[in-house]
Amino acid sequence: MLYKKIFLDKMIISLLNQKGGVGKTTLSVxxxxxxxLQGKKVLLIDADPQNSAMDWATKRQGDSLFTVIGITKPIIHKEINAFMGDYNHIIIDGPPRIYEVARSAIVASNVVIIPVQPSPYDVWAANEVVSLINEVTEPIAELKNIKKAFVINRKIKNTAIGRDVEEALKMYNVPVLENHIHQRVTYAETASEGLSVLEMKDKDSAAASAAEEIENLSKEILIKFK
Ligand SMILES: Nc1ncnc2c1ncn2[C@@H]1O[C@H](COP(=O)(O)OP(=O)(O)OP(=O)(O)O)[C@@H](O)[C@H]1O
Ligand SMILES: [Mg+2]
Incomplete structure (x- = not known):
């Protein structure tokens, strides 16, 4: 049976969506x-056998900002207990498709963040992840307080589709985070060097805008769900 230990002072955030390419890894790193950079000790668990977050860490030249480990079997909810003493926040970068690993990540989490792109296909596809979260959390009393929220990723400025998608997502009865992440090439450019947009914000104005939206999102998640 899936069980959960409760750590009141810890924040365990999963980025999940069975749909591929929505931004799970980009937002995780x-x-x-x-x-x-806010001074927390952070562990990133790469739960995807594609190992994208570990590839990101491999590309990195300088010191690491946080620890990255890979757990790609459905044992995250058990293994996580061993790390709780050493980290303030744990982020889990979920795999596309693999249900059993996603289930394990859900059980381990305080909050599941679901990235969606502003497209009707993403709105329809979100049904799968929302159903999985409900299926895992609803039957077990101690899992019922696991929170979930959508984050809109790759929003294109000055288009109406972001607002339309936000409206369409209401059918799932899952909140949409106020801070949206925009389509910016800097997310891919920084990733190719194992960097975050925050580390480039003083060098590049596009990265500065990206850094601001990521910082705001990180704070919103803590304010709403901690
Ligand atoms: N906000 C953004 N602006 C520009 N490019 C982005 C943005 N978010 C993600 N991308 C790009 O989209 C692609 C897919 O993103 P990412 O790998 O983060 O998705 P994923 O959900 O982790 O995919 P997978 O399901 O394969 O694990 C990457 O090339 C990434 O650089
Ligand atoms: Mg990924």
């Missing part, structure tokens, strides 16, 4: 960097 940047949120991990944001919390780490």
């Amino acid at each position: 940047n949120l991990a960097a944001a919390y780490s």
Whole structure:
């Protein structure tokens, strides 16, 4: 049976969506960097057998901001207990598709953040992850307080589609975070060097805008769910 230990002072955030390419890894590494630069000890668990977050860490030249480990079997909710003493925040970068690993990540989490792109396909596809979260959390009393929220990623400025998608997502009865993440090439550019957008904010104005939205998102998650 899936069980959960409750750690009141810890924040365990999963980025999940069975749909591929929605921004789980991009947001995981940047949120991990944001919390780490805010002075927290952060662990990033790469739960995807594609190992994208570990590839990101491998590309990095300088010191690491946070620890990255890979757990790609459905044992995250058990293994996580061993790390709780050493970290303030744990971020789990979820895999596309693999249900059993996603289930394990949900059980381990305080909050599940679901990235969605502003497209009707993403709105429809979100049904799968919302159903999975409900299926895992609803039958077990101690899992019922696991929170969930959508974050809109790759929003394109001055278009109406972001607002339309926010409206359409209301059918799931899951809150949409106020801070949206925009389409910015800097997310891909920084990732290719194992950097977060926050580390480039003084060098590049596009990265500065990205850093601001990531910082705001990181704070909103703590304010709403901690
Ligand atoms: N806000 C953004 N602006 C520009 N590019 C982005 C943004 N978010 C993600 N991307 C790009 O989109 C692609 C997919 O993003 P990412 O790998 O984070 O998605 P994912 O959900 O982790 O994918 P997978 O399901 O394969 O694990 C990457 O090339 C990434 O650089
Ligand atoms: Mg990924």
